[in-house]
Amino acid sequence: MTTTGRVVAWAAGVVALGLIGVAVFVDLDSGDRVASVVGAVVGLAVAAYTFVGPFGTSGRRIRAGRGATVIDGDVSGSAVGRGAKVVGPPTAPRTGPRRSRRSDDDVRVGPESKVVLGDVTDSALGDESERR
Known part of the structure; x- marks a missing residue:
C-alpha cells in the first residue's frame, strides 16, 4: 500500500470512530447530521481529486506492456519496427527546450519494451533497425 493509501x-478509520462516538455519546439525530456533512465533504474531496489528479505531482504516468515501444517527445526522421531503416540526409538539430524524464514521472513498462522519454531525431528503433 502506498503512503497516500x-x-x-x-x-477513514478516525472519521468512522468519530461518527460512532457522536451517535453513541450524543444522540442518533446529531450523528446523522454530522455524517451527512462529513459525507458531503468527502464527496467533494473525491470529486476534486478525480478532476485535478494527485496534488503536488506534475509528472507523467506512462504504462506499456510486453514488447511495447513508447516514445514521448518529438520524433523526426525515425523508423520504428523490425527491419526498419532510416535513409537520407540527417535532420537539422532541434532548437529550444528538450523534454526528458523528470524525477516525478511514473514509468512502468513490461519486459522487452523500448522507452524513449525525450526527443528522438534520425533514429531507428526496434530489432534489426539501422540508420544510414
Whole structure:
C-alpha cells in the first residue's frame, strides 16, 4: 500500500470512530447530521481529486506492456519496427527546450519494451533497425 493509501485508510478509520462516538455519546439525530456533512465533504474531496489528479505531482504516468515501444517527445526522421531503416540526409538539430524524464514521472513498462522519454531525431528503433 502506498503512503497516500495508508493516510486515507487511517483518516477513514478516525472519521468512522468519530461518527460512532457522536451517535453513541450524543444522540442518533446529531450523528446523522454530522455524517451527512462529513459525507458531503468527502464527496467533494473525491470529486476534486478525480478532476485535478494527485496534488503536488506534475509528472507523467506512462504504462506499456510486453514488447511495447513508447516514445514521448518529438520524433523526426525515425523508423520504428523490425527491419526498419532510416535513409537520407540527417535532420537539422532541434532548437529550444528538450523534454526528458523528470524525477516525478511514473514509468512502468513490461519486459522487452523500448522507452524513449525525450526527443528522438534520425533514429531507428526496434530489432534489426539501422540508420544510414
